[in-house]
Amino acid sequence: MRFSTRARYGMRAMLTLALRYGEGPVMAKEIAQQQGVPVSYLEQLLAQLAKARLVVSTRGAHGGYTLARNPEAITTMDVLSALEGSLGLAECHSGVSCTRDPETCALRDLWIQSSQALVGTFQGTSLADLARRQQARDAESLLMYSI
Numbered sequence: 001m002r003f004s005t006r007a008r009y010g011m012r013a014m015l016t017l018a019l020r021y022g023e024g025p026v027m028a029k030e031i032a033q034q035q036g037v038p039v040s041y042l043e044q045l046l047a048q049l050a051k052a053r054l055v056v057s058t059r060g061a062h063g064g065y066t067l068a069r070n071p072e073a074i075t076t077m078d079v080l081s082a083l084e085g086s087l088g089l090a091e092c093h094s095g096v097s098c099t100r101d102p103e104t105c106a107l108r109d110l111w112i113q114s115s116q117a118l119v120g121t122f123q124g125t126s127l128a129d130l131a132r133r134q135q136a137r138d139a140e141s142l143l144m145y146s147i
Contacts, residue, residue, distance in 0.1 A: 003084065009037045010045045010083045011076065015134060017055065018071040018127035025064030045083065052082035071127035080122055087119055 012035040020026050028046055032039035046065055049055045054074060055065050067074060080087060 003080070006045060007080055007083045009035070009042060010049060011079055012037060013042055013045060013065075014049070014054070014067075014074070014079050014127055015130050017065060017067050018074075018131040019134060021067055021071050021131070025058045025062065025066050027064040031065070049079070049082055052078075054078060054082055067127070071131055074127045075123050076125045076127065076130065077119060077122035079127070087115070087122070 013031050016031045016034055017026060028043050029039050031037070032042045035042075046055055046057070050057050050065075050068075053068050056068050057063070057065055077087075
C-alpha cells in the first residue's frame with residue numbers, strides 16, 4: 001500500500017504542529033518551508049484538516065494553524081482518515097473486484113487481518129508519539145556531529 005502525496009504532506013504538517021504545540025499558531029508558509037511542501041497545496045490540506053476538526057486556523061498578523069487538541073489525543077489514524085478516507089489493503093472483503101465468493105475466499109481473511117494490523121498501528125500512534133520520535137532523532141543527529 002502506498003499513501004498519496006496528500007497523506008504524506010498532511011502528516012508532515014501535523015508533525016510540525018505537534019512539535020510546536022503550545023507555542024501558538026504556525027503560519028502555513030513556515031510549515032511549507034520547513035517540510036519542503038508547496039504552500040498552496042499545504043493550505044488545501046490544512047483546510048481539509050480544519051474541516052475534520054484536527055487543526056484550528058487563526059486569522060491575522062499573528063495567525064496560523066494550531067492543533068485542535070493535545071497531540072496525545074490525535075492519532076495518526078485520525079489524520080490519515082481525514083486525508084485519505086477509509087484505509088484498507090483490498091476491497092475483497094466487500095465482494096468488490098472479487099472473482100470468488102468473498103465468504104469462501106482464503107485471501108479475504110489475509111486482507112482483513114493485514115488491514116486490521118495496519119489500522120491498529122495508526123490508531124495506536126499519536127502525534128505526540130511521532131513528535132517524541134522526531135525529537136529523539138534530532139537529538140541523535142546533533143550528537144553525531146563532528147568537526
